[in-house]
Amino acid sequence: MILTLTLNPSLDRTIEVGSLTRGAVIRAAAAHLDPGGKGVNVSRALLANQVRSCAVIPFGGDEGRQLVGLLSAEGIDMIPVSVGGATRSNVTLAEPDGTVTKLNEPGTALTPSELDTLASAVLGAAESADWVVASGSLPPGVPVDVYAGLCRRFAAAGIQTAIDTSGPALVAAVAAGPTLVKPNREELAEATGTPITRLGDVIDAAEKLRGMGARSVLTSLGADGALLMEDDRFWYGRCPVEEPRSSVGAGDAMLAGFLAAGASGEAALAEGLAWASAAVGLPGSRMPAPADIDRSAVRISTPDPAQPLMSGG
Ligand SMILES: Nc1ncnc2c1ncn2[C@@H]1O[C@H](COP(=O)(O)OP(=O)(O)OP(=O)(O)O)[C@@H](O)[C@H]1O
């Protein structure tokens, strides 16, 4: 079973627009509402592919009740912890060429006692978990070492941990020795203080992150694919998408596919890439089901360190 913790979940509203013009009234072509937050998405992708998972989330206000309702309707196994503040809403503006612009609210603060309740819920449920995935930003006021503290407790109990966060929370968690981290290009550059413009920079920075404490590093590189580094070995892969619709949640789908396939080596990287590109071809932050996933387009190759990275970050 894979347990996920999302301290800052969201209602994800995706609005499809023809183009973006600042200051204009833009008439939307379509809109979608999805349950959101990085760990929530990992659980949704796992459920869609019949892999057991349980999502721990705080929820509050009308938005929080709506989030729990949407997750219940999807059949997600979850431990919702009621909190005083309202769950945030995040908005994505999606253009026809697949470009997405995201507006993420900060989220509402968790009190120390709410944080304790959430930590107890995770520690209790983790007894029957193979992995604990802690993902996403921290709401205001939550200490930056919260994931680090959990990593240490799980390591002592022999439970594997995967971390997908950014900034100081990522740096603190890495120092606590997680089994796996899943930065994107920007997060890897920030955590290591290294500019990343070529594939060789990703290899060097991932090695640096391993030196800082992470056991394996799965770096997602948008349209440039992903690079997995573990035990001094690395693999690079890509999976082109013919018609990108929304990359929101693609990194979460990648992490879910990677964990579902054993979380190590070329085969797990290939599965993560297949799930991620399937997510990119779907609207909003919809997670791919088996019928959406095409493994035939995945290409794993020896990385050329000089290869420039084309996608942003
Ligand atoms: N335009 C694209 N074409 C092909 N694959 C893509 C594209 N965008 C994303 N991907 C796939 O999705 C993976 C995750 O994308 P990205 O690096 O943007 O993750 P992320 O920043 O963690 O995203 P999120 O936080 O929204 O989940 C990439 O490694 C790649 O495999």
Ligand SMILES: O=P(O)(O)OC[C@@]1(O)O[C@H](CO)[C@@H](O)[C@@H]1O
């Ligand atoms: O603000 P955070 O926590 O960094 O990211 C939140 C978020 O952008 O991540 C998911 C996609 O990965 C979305 O469902 C959600 O809106």
